[in-house]
Amino acid sequence: xxxxxxxxxxxxxxxxxxxxxGDPGTSGAPVSRGETPSVEVRELVKRFDRGRVTALGGVDLxxxxxxxxxxxxxxxxxxxxLLRTLNGLETPTSGQISxxxxxxxxxxxxxxxxxxxxxxxxxxxxxxxGRVTALxxVLSGALGRLKGPRxxxxxxxPQMRREALEQLGRVGLAEKSFQxxxxxxxxxxxxxxxxxxxxxxxELVLADEPVASLDPESSRQVMEVLFxxxxxxxxxxxxSLHQVDxxxxxxxxxxxxxxxxxxxxxxxxxxxxxxTRAVYEAPGEEQ
Amino acid sequence: MATPSGPLTxxxxxxxxxLRPPWTLQxxxxxxxxxxxxxxxxxxxxxxxxxxxxxxxxxxDLIGLFQRMWPPVYFEWRRYLDALVxxxxxxxxATGLAIVLSIPFAVxxxxxxxxxxxxxxxxxxxxxxxRAVPDIVWALVFVRAIGIGPLAGVLAMGLNSIGMLGKLxxxxxxxxxxxxxxxxxxxxxSRIQVLVTGILPQVIPTWVSLSLYRVDINVRTSVxxxxxxxxxxGFELQRVLGQLVYPRALTIVFMMFxxxxxxxxxxxxxxxxxxxxxxxxxxxxxxxxRVRAYRDERKPGSASATDEGGVEDGQGPAxxxxxxxxxxxxxxxxxxxRTIASAPAAGTLGALSIDxxxxxLRPPRSxxxxxxxxxxxxxxxxxxxxxxxxxxxxxxxxxxxxAVGQVGAGMFPPDFVTNWEGVLEMLLETFWxxxxxxxxxxxxxxxFAILAARNVAPSRFxxxxxxxxxxxxxxxxxxxxxxxxxxxxxxxxxxxxxxxTVGAIGxxxxxxxxxxxxxxxxxxxxxxSVGASWTQRVFTGVLPQAMPLIVGxxxxxxxxxxxxxxxxGIxxxxxxGGILNSTVQTHAYDRTLAIVLLIFVAVxxxxxxxxxxxxxxx
Ligand SMILES: Nc1ncnc2c1ncn2[C@@H]1O[C@H](COP(=O)(O)OP(=O)(O)OP(=O)(O)O)[C@@H](O)[C@H]1O
Ligand SMILES: [Mg+2]
Numbered sequence: 058x059x060x061x062x063x064x065x066x067x068x069x070x071x072x073x074x075x076x077x078x079g080d081p082g083t084s085g086a087p088v089s090r091g092e093t094p095s096v097e098v099r100e101l102v103k104r105f106d107r108g109r110v111t112a113l114g115g116v117d118l119x120x121x122x123x124x125x126x127x128x129x130x131x132x133x134x135x136x137x138x139l140l141r142t143l144n145g146l147e148t149p150t151s152g153q154i155s156x157x158x159x160x161x162x163x164x165x166x167x168x169x170x171x172x173x174x175x176x177x178x179x180x181x182x183x184x185x186x187g188r189v190t191a192l193x194x195v196l197s198g199a200l201g202r203l204k205g206p207r208x209x210x211x212x213x214x215p216q217m218r219r220e221a222l223e224q225l226g227r228v229g230l231a232e233k234s235f236q237x238x239x240x241x242x243x244x245x246x247x248x249x250x251x252x253x254x255x256x257x258x259x260e261l262v263l264a265d266e267p268v269a270s271l272d273p274e275s276s277r278q279v280m281e282v283l284f285x286x287x288x289x290x291x292x293x294x295x296x297s298l299h300q301v302d303x304x305x306x307x308x309x310x311x312x313x314x315x316x317x318x319x320x321x322x323x324x325x326x327x328x329x330x331x332x333t334r335a336v337y338e339a340p341g342e343e344q
Numbered sequence: 345m346a347t348p349s350g351p352l353t354x355x356x357x358x359x360x361x362x363l364r365p366p367w368t369l370q371x372x373x374x375x376x377x378x379x380x381x382x383x384x385x386x387x388x389x390x391x392x393x394x395x396x397x398x399x400x401x402x403x404x405d406l407i408g409l410f411q412r413m414w415p416p417v418y419f420e421w422r423r424y425l426d427a428l429v430x431x432x433x434x435x436x437x438a439t440g441l442a443i444v445l446s447i448p449f450a451v452x453x454x455x456x457x458x459x460x461x462x463x464x465x466x467x468x469x470x471x472x473x474x475r476a477v478p479d480i481v482w483a484l485v486f487v488r489a490i491g492i493g494p495l496a497g498v499l500a501m502g503l504n505s506i507g508m509l510g511k512l513x514x515x516x517x518x519x520x521x522x523x524x525x526x527x528x529x530x531x532x533x534s535r536i537q538v539l540v541t542g543i544l545p546q547v548i549p550t551w552v553s554l555s556l557y558r559v560d561i562n563v564r565t566s567v568x569x570x571x572x573x574x575x576x577x578g579f580e581l582q583r584v585l586g587q588l589v590y591p592r593a594l595t596i597v598f599m600m601f602x603x604x605x606x607x608x609x610x611x612x613x614x615x616x617x618x619x620x621x622x623x624x625x626x627x628x629x630x631x632x633x634r635v636r637a638y639r640d641e642r643k644p645g646s647a648s649a650t651d652e653g654g655v656e657d658g659q660g661p662a663x664x665x666x667x668x669x670x671x672x673x674x675x676x677x678x679x680x681x682r683t684i685a686s687a688p689a690a691g692t693l694g695a696l697s698i699d700x701x702x703x704x705l706r707p708p709r710s711x712x713x714x715x716x717x718x719x720x721x722x723x724x725x726x727x728x729x730x731x732x733x734x735x736x737x738x739x740x741x742x743x744x745x746x747a748v749g750q751v752g753a754g755m756f757p758p759d760f761v762t763n764w765e766g767v768l769e770m771l772l773e774t775f776w777x778x779x780x781x782x783x784x785x786x787x788x789x790x791x792f793a794i795l796a797a798r799n800v801a802p803s804r805f806x807x808x809x810x811x812x813x814x815x816x817x818x819x820x821x822x823x824x825x826x827x828x829x830x831x832x833x834x835x836x837x838x839x840x841x842x843x844x845t846v847g848a849i850g851x852x853x854x855x856x857x858x859x860x861x862x863x864x865x866x867x868x869x870x871x872x873s874v875g876a877s878w879t880q881r882v883f884t885g886v887l888p889q890a891m892p893l894i895v896g897x898x899x900x901x902x903x904x905x906x907x908x909x910x911x912x913g914i915x916x917x918x919x920x921g922g923i924l925n926s927t928v929q930t931h932a933y934d935r936t937l938a939i940v941l942l943i944f945v946a947v948x949x950x951x952x953x954x955x956x957x958x959x960x961x962x
Contacts, residue, residue, distance in 0.1 A: 146526065146530060171532065174531065178531065186524040186541070190707060192707075194524075197541050200534070205537070207537065208541065250527070257531050
């Protein structure tokens with residue numbers, strides 16, 4: 058499980074940053090940095106169906122700048138709900154949220170847009186417009202910083218198109234830029250979605266099971282692209298994932314959820330099979 | 345012969361074997377329905393003055409009319425051609441106007457794009473209202489309000505089209521994949537940005553198809569509207585009929601037919617092109633189903649309520665269009681790993697990222713793109729030319745809005761009291777016209793349907809001839825038929841019944857033929873192998889199987905004909921339309937509204953009833 062290929066180890070640019078004091082082995086290095094967290098939630102509760110379904114039952118979590126956090130947990134444990142609440146796609150029932158010091162649920166429409174623009178979101182189902190070209194989908198990532206509606210590639214300035222092409226190049230799809238998005242394979246589509254997210258130039262990335270609908274090989278590829286690009290741009294990442302091993306070598310910290318509660322939270326180095334498995338098994342003796 | 349209750353061993357039991365089928369619930373339902381239909385036919389014939397003798401006499405009348413019309417004379421053809429061109433431009437202007445106006449209503453009345461509860465309810469209300477009032481009633485109102493001429497027709501069709509397009513556009517928005525919309529919202533896009541970048545590209549093909557379908561409907565409507573003074577070729581028809589110059593009338597009807605048929609062909613072709621240019625898994629039949637579902641719930645008879653042809657033209661399933669390129673499987677360890685490898689070293693965009701300045705910054709030219717943009721340009725130019733021809737200017741629009749406002753104000757409060765016995769009597773007459781025409785029409789069109797079903801037709805020729813007859817019949821709107829029958833047999837419900845009866849050949853006949861073609865064939869083949877003759881096969885193999893479908897189509901036809909019958913009176917062919925017309929002519933708009941509301945309630949009520957009936961039987 059602790060398979061760490063040398064190349065991957067080499068790539069952990071995060072660990073070579075001055076901030077982590079050249080000691081990647083120390084547990085919770087990022088947490089101990091003492092910076093104000095990018096994301097902080099306290100006692101977060103979210104209920105659906107007029108309180109009949111509790112998706113989040115009091116979650117406390119802090120994510121620090123530059124941290125790469127992996128969220129694991131059974132289906133229905135509340136991972137998606139947590140991520141969606143963080144950028145205001147859901148409003149919490151109670152509790153506090155702070156993202157870059159702001160509470161998305163308390164913001165007006167314009168401020169919420171501004172905050173959302175700083176948060177990139179990667180969806181399980183890619184959520185691309187199928188009928189238009191890959192490049193146009195990437196370009197739409199910039200809408201938050203543009204004024205007015207856009208229809209078609211030509212309605213974006215050439216400089217923007219150039220930058221969007223660069224992002225497509227980073228995910229290895231430069232030569233597909235003008236192909237219709239729904240003719241791309243699933244893995245390619247998710248890479249287009251990642252390029253869109255990168256083109257948005259976010260500071261925080263929320264990824265909700267980005268590879269859950271892909272085959273193992275594409276999954277590996279997409280996760281590498283996502284993590285490598287985020288590491289390169291030094292982005293804070295919260296990524297929910299079913300296969301923890303895809304994140305090994307990249308993740309700083311693993312948080313496990315069960316039934317709307319956090320039942321595991323530890324640096325990846327201190328992670329062992331048993332504790333991971335416990336997240337998925339009988340009700341928790343964890344913590 | 346085996347009954348569900350007893351075994352086949354008939355010999356041992358004391359009771360004699362059963363030689364007639366038991367009365368199952370299904371059989372009883374059909375028997376009752378048959379009796380009811382027969383009773384209704386008798387009563388309705390009595391009520392509308394239809395009798396076998398009169399029917400036979402009317403054949404003579406028709407032949408007489410035809411003789412008076414024959415041969416068609418052409419010496420005014422330039423004038424008719426001009427009118428025909430105007431009619432065409434009326435259709436384009438009206439549909440374009442409706443498209444432009446429908447979009448905001450659609451956006452506001454789609455649940456996922458509306459701005460709030462109030463906007464939602466108001467726009468839904470406007471959509472329902474514009475659709476509930478038949479276009480010919482709108483035309484009457486506009487002709488009164490702004491005078492005779494094509495503009496009145498354009499506004500009438502435009503307004504009525506908003507009801508249909510607004511609703512179907514909104515449905516398309518609601519059915520568009522929500523993922524991309526959410527993604528854009530999550531990226532901080534504004535509402536209008538989400539709409540234009542996230543939703544518009546997804547709904548445009550559907551919107552275009554729906555608009556083309558509406559063009560078909562409007563062409564059929566436009567030739568009718570002229571008849572009440574709203575310009576175009578229908579106006580010419582009314583003029584020559586008024587002057588009793590029948591040979592010219594035949595020319596005009598023929599030209600109308602050509603216009604309707606050719607526009608239908610063009611729009612069917614365009615729809616097919618749009619659909620085949622799409623690389624989606626969207627099933628073109630969904631569009632068809634959507635239009636049909638919409639039609640099923642359509643409110644009181646629009647002038648073209650019985651139109652069925654448009655969307656039927658065989659649109660094949662979507663096939664991969666020119667935009668498709670072969671999909672590359674992602675190359676493992678290729679681009680991806682290179683991207684990563686470069687990451688720590690460079691810290692900037694890796695060397696393998698494509699040269700920023702090098703990539704093409706505009707989409708490559710393709711024939712598909714060229715076709716799309718040139719058709720869009722042609723459509724827009726055509727729209728502006730049409731507006732110019734029919735006098736649809738911003739000022740014209742504004743002043744007509746004022747006129748409409750005045751009429752609208754005159755509608756309130758609706759007056760249900762004045763002459764309520766007359767109104768009630770005419771509502772009933774409308775119902776009887778529809779019933780008589782439906783039953784007689786089903787009987788008349790069944791032979792056509794059998795001949796026009798590919799799997800049953802005795803010969804290629806019979807099939808072709810029957811299909812052609814249906815096509816021709818469909819090309820002549822019911823109201824035009826009604827006009828001709830009024831001339832032939834005189835004013836009154838009898839003319840209306842005849843018009844709708846003949847109209848059934850193209851309408852119910854086609855539906856039945858298609859239904860028969862879709863029957864499972866083994867039963868029919870089995871009879872062939874037994875050595876049954878063609879008639880035996882039809883009566884033993886086809887009709888029993890098709891009966892539930894035929895009954896269903898009959899109920900649907902009645903449903904549609906009730907709506908169609910409400911406007912027959914406008915040309916003097918009986919029913920509530922006569923009173924409706926006179927209230928508009930005398931500016932008694934409060935009574936107009938009352939009648940429209942009554943029709944709405946009656947039609948809606950019957951629609952629910954017929955839906956329930958069809959469910960019981962099928
Ligand atoms: N919009 C909603 N309406 C009602 N219930 C919801 C809604 N969204 C989520 N839930 C419920 O909240 C709970 C948590 O769901 P959530 O999607 O956050 O789980 P998850 O951990 O992301 O699961 P998965 O791994 O399957 O994606 C589930 O019980 C779910 O049924
Ligand atoms: Mg989820």
